[in-house]
Amino acid sequence: MQPFVYNSLPARVIFGPGTLSQVGREIQNLGCSKALVLTGPSQSKKGEALKEDLGDVCVGLYSNATMHTPTNITDEAVELAKNLGADCVVAIGGGSAVGLAKAIALRTDLPQIAIPTSYSGSEATAISGQTENGIKTTQKTLKVLPEVIIYDVDLTLTLPAQMTITSGINAMAHAVEALYSTESNPVTDTLAEQGLARLAGALPILSKDPQNSEARSDALFGAWACGSCLGAVSMALHHKLCHTLGGTFNLPHSETHTVVLPHTIAYNTPFATAAMTKAARVLGSASAAQGVFDLAKNLGAPYSLKQLGMKEEDLERAADVAMKSPYPNPAPLEREKILSLLRDAYEGKRPL
Template sequence: MGLIFDHVALGQRVLFGSGKAAANLAAEVARLSAQRVMVIASDSATPLARAVAAEIEVAVWHHDVVMHVPIEVAEKARAAAAEAGIDLLVCVGGGSTTGLAKAIALTSRLPIIAVPTTYAGSEATNVWGLTEASRKTTGVDDAVLPVTVIYDASLTLSLPVEMSVASGLNGMAHCIDSMWAPRADPINAALGAEGIRALSRGLPLINEDPAGAEGREQALYGAYLSAVAFASAGSGLHHKICHVLGGTFNLPHAQTHATVLPYVLAFNAPSAPEAEARIASAFGTADALTGLQELRKRLDAPKALSDYGFTADWIAEAVEVVLPAVPVNNPHPVTIENLTRLLQAALTGEDPRVLLDF
């Protein structure tokens, strides 16, 4: 019957170069003819952001950045942008910072230039997320896709190895989830596989030489590929689980993704042999789970949700919230029983192989 699929590629400019962020930002601000720029950066990232923005005129600096983008934080930022007559948003930081810029763009339709300092990948997607009353809502809107992404590996040098690992494995989760997400197709599967290869190469190099450029460049490259794949394929089971764990229980974003990933891979892989083979090939191992677990062992990756405050008492509520959001095309049927078992294993850091064929 041949290949049949429907693929949408998002339009975005990507500028990649170590040590070039300030010059690239100035050139993009000029290209876009922006007159009133709002720079969004957390307090901790502000010194870095000021260096990146050294060659442009900034109308407003905004530092109130909170994980999972609470609605009240978004409303405050939206008001600040409107009051100052902002015509361009620049976000310098990780996923929370990019998420806040997206929250402003969602209602204002202002363009965004994203300058990532982690491997979260949000900068390359048209997905937004907001948290209200302990529930995280996500959606898709092309208005939140940054018009330009400026990648500069030197900006990630201050990211500690432990956080680099968690953030990079968050990118790895985008790659793997894209293999069986609602709109999975051969193009985003190819991007996801190349993202796995780049992250598998880059993260160990960061672990071995935190000040080296090669590992961080490979990780940024892999994070971008992972995000493009995710934006095309949509949100699969892994992301549905992690959005609930983050939005409902306020678990840290990157560490949660890094912890849950092997359990979803073990759960889905036996029911998705083609995807499993592609993932295994990208890792260069006989099977996908072995490849991921060998990498996680090298990196001393996050192991248990209990390390981040999650408790057994919350599992039932998590299952209740996740189940209605599970994609109908998930390779393995999801039930109250097997989702509960998955979360129990992730809670304690149990060997994910217990979920194979569960």
């Protein structure tokens, strides 16, 4: 066995159906009594219901969590938390709510409880992103890692089929990058393969039967496994491109990951053959890049940046932004090759 380094992350994970009922007890376990609930506009009803369930333990609700975590939204939420005297935050929703909780924790050190309702996987990482003046930046620090993650399978039953697919492929991107990361190791490799397998098996079922609780459970576990992988290693080209397209051009988060992933896999495969062979085997495909592309397209997910509203004339700028402050990557980063990757993703070409 080759030498390796593995950093485990300290987090309490509660997984299963109906686990939302344990939020109050977990707040008490943290030594807290004044929780601010965070959610986004589309999940506001879940936020209201949780606020009511918590009773006096909840001092307020902020329901304007926004995609890509704009700094002005964080400013508002931090000010509200201070005014209410909150001693912890509870995020319920997708990556936007979890991202906002992380941004608040980064500034205030307030403890977090994350209750994801999608498969973003952000809750399992110590990575925080924010967008300011059209540029999305990230940093890695244990200050933003939630103290508690509550995975309630029941909360994912109402996730629309289309969002289920794109959110699930977004989660798969975490595992793929972990496999070819410069910090890959046997622990994360095993977890990545398991996460990919669970999601690849569950998503076709959920595209036809969104209420299938067993497939929902598999997908949610897969999302946690994939997120945990990325939390233990470094991000690479795929996340850099998606952060560029989301933060600078405001493209939707999970859909962008879905479109870009096959092309970043193809870009890196010649320099990470063994890693991508593992991914291809799990996906039941001769090529990991084609396996992900076909999975997305066959399940009715978007497969081109054009479909997401990207303008062809902005591809050059996207390549320029992506080349600034690059993340470690197995394949050398060359502007013209990245521009070619973006053009293929724009057109929705099936990777060779």
